[in-house]
Amino acid sequence: MAERRLDCDVAVVGAGPAGLSAARAAASAGARVVLLDPQPRPGGQVWRNDVMHGMPARSLALQAALRASPDTTLLMRSEAVAAMKGTLFVHVDGDAVELHHAALVLATGARELLLPFPGWTLPGVTGAGGAQALAKQGWPLRGKRVLLAGTGPLLLAAGNTLRAHGAQVLAILEQAPLAEVAAFAAGLWRWPGKARQAAAIRAALWRTPYRCNSHVLRAFGEDRLRAVQVSLDGAIETVECDQLACGFGLVPNVELAQSLGCELAYDGAHPRVMVDDWQRSSVEGVLAAGEACGIGGLDCAEVEGAIAGHVAVAALDAARALWPRRRRARRFAADLQRRFALGDHVRALADDDTILCRCEDVPLSAIPEHMQGREAKLATRCGMGACQGRVCGTALAELRRVRRGGLRPPVFPVSLEVLAGFGQDDPANPSPGVAK
Ligand SMILES: Cc1cc2nc3c(=O)[nH]c(=O)nc-3n(C[C@H](O)[C@H](O)[C@H](O)COP(=O)(O)OP(=O)(O)OC[C@H]3O[C@@H](n4cnc5c(N)ncnc54)[C@H](O)[C@@H]3O)c2cc1C
Known part of the structure; x- marks a missing residue:
């Protein structure tokens, strides 16, 4: 260019x-x-x-x-x-x-909001939307046993994409109670397009169990994921699988x-x-x-x-x-957020040894409660890695452990050469983040 x-x-x-x-x-x-x-x-x-x-x-x-x-x-x-x-x-x-x-x-x-639990950093554990994105980009899935867990319709959409790419979708674990999910489904008649879409996805996944009030507890494996311990409406079970795709919201x-x-x-x-x-x-x-x-x-x-x-x-x-169309779309979104609200139990899955910041290897126990994001960075290096706290900082905020801070520019990692290139045509216009 x-x-x-x-x-x-x-x-x-x-x-x-x-x-x-x-x-x-x-x-x-x-x-x-x-x-x-x-x-x-x-x-x-x-x-x-x-x-x-x-x-x-x-x-x-x-x-x-x-x-x-x-x-x-x-x-x-x-x-x-x-x-x-x-x-x-x-x-x-x-x-x-x-x-x-x-x-x-x-x-x-x-x-995606990724919430920590023991084993969540093992190769084979991804976000649900992340797994969907990888599948669309050609990640080989044929014959792989995949478990989806978390909350919301994105689990179904992701499960359907993974199935269409040849994965064996073992089950979808929805953390929300059955009563909430049923109430959401019962209200879908107000949005016929959404109802048709939901019915089509559920029909495509008719062999796949969809379990409410169910969530992941821990992932096992040495070098990669081998099995997942789950709570199925209160009953603890271990499921062998090749991939675990977790989506706790956006x-x-x-x-x-x-x-x-x-x-x-x-x-x-x-x-x-x-x-x-x-x-x-x-x-x-x-x-x-x-x-x-x-x-x-x-x-x-x-x-x-x-x-x-x-x-x-x-x-x-x-x-x-276009205002009426927006009102309608936002009403649907509000209903969805309410019905699939995260329960406190999925915020409490990590133990003290669970790695929170995978870029810098910081366990949960190293992070004192109620810190500002910047203090956590300075004291523990949590959030100092390539994701700049987008994963760990967001998770810690959701766990109510650290208050999210802002990011300083550049908002994405960029080479010094590129950074220094800004403002070169116009000396009066300083480059962001580079002192002149
Ligand atoms: C991983 C994932 C998978 C999803 N899958 C589904 C699905 O299957 N079905 C569904 O209904 N909904 C899905 N969603 C929800 C989805 O967010 C919305 O349905 C829809 O895509 C929202 O559109 P948007 O334009 O607001 O945002 P997006 O579609 O997220 O588009 C935002 C774009 O902004 C770009 N961007 C961000 N920051 C910058 C920057 N600084 N400079 C330049 N570009 C930037 C991003 O690369 C991205 O392409 C998914 C969400 C996520 C995160």
Whole structure:
């Protein structure tokens, strides 16, 4: 990439459903749009390209519309590592690029919440969404015995993907009580599309037991996972398996918004970007959409992205027309969050010897309770590794052990060479994180 500087009307960070919809809405008004994402192809989490089954038609249609729009640039393999008012600092495949914009839409999505339990760092134990992503990217699963555990419909979606890639899905363990899951299912008639989707997935997994009030206790194995001890509605059993995929929910990615000074709100232990009816954050010119504004799923992401894209180009009537759709999508999300709320028992699975920070090998016992995230880093090195606390810091916050701190830019690890490349075309404009 030759240019070190790009200019546009609307910059969109994240090419998931929210970002694609935002870019499409802004481009339809003739704006110059730049959409960026670290993945090789657009789609985000739910529309990730599947090497065996391709991408959903809806994602392909959005991408085709963007590629046909002459003033839209898709920057893949590109991540925003820092931001200042009007400028994003983007790492593009080894190069430093400054993206100057009039409006910014943050559609940075969510990551999985991974909760610790004895054995959770063994090879063979992954997140449920992580296992799904690996399968879509061609990870060999044929004949592997996989157990899924945790909470929420993502377990079913992931189980279905793993099955479609040849895995033998032994069981799905849902921590929520049967009464909550049944009440959720009984209310699905209000969202017929979701009901059809749920029925289709359950039918595809008809051989797979789905056990409520059940959860993992510990994983066993020397060099890799061999077996998992589980609680099945109170009865303790050991299940031999090759893979364990655990999904305890999702957590919004707010680091870039936080570094811009956007106000955050807390859902339990985890922050989300606060937005108004127009998807505007508290910082002028910065909008946010999708999971970054609170876990809501695909429908929320699409409609909020479209609203943000319209608002970014001042197409307020088009944005307002989408409010009822957003209300409906958020209602579904709220019901889902309530019914699949985590029980305290799954926050208490780790023992003192359980490794909390796998990057720095820090056990739970080394981390005193009620610390700030930064203190925990300084005192124990917990959160100092490659994930920068995205896994351990998030888990500790969920365990109510450490209060989550903000991340300093760069929000993703980046080489000093790239970091030093920022600001080189404009000496008045300092590079983020590099003293001049
Ligand atoms: C691992 C995982 C698997 C999931 N699987 C399913 C599923 O099967 N079915 C389902 O209904 N829902 C699934 N979800 C839920 C999913 O989050 C939503 O359904 C939907 O993808 C949300 O869309 P979004 O655009 O808000 O976020 P996402 O789809 O997460 O897209 C956000 C994008 O932002 C990019 N990004 C983040 N930070 C930066 C940055 N600094 N610079 C550049 N780009 C950045 C990310 O790479 C990502 O592509 C999954 C979630 C996760 C975390």
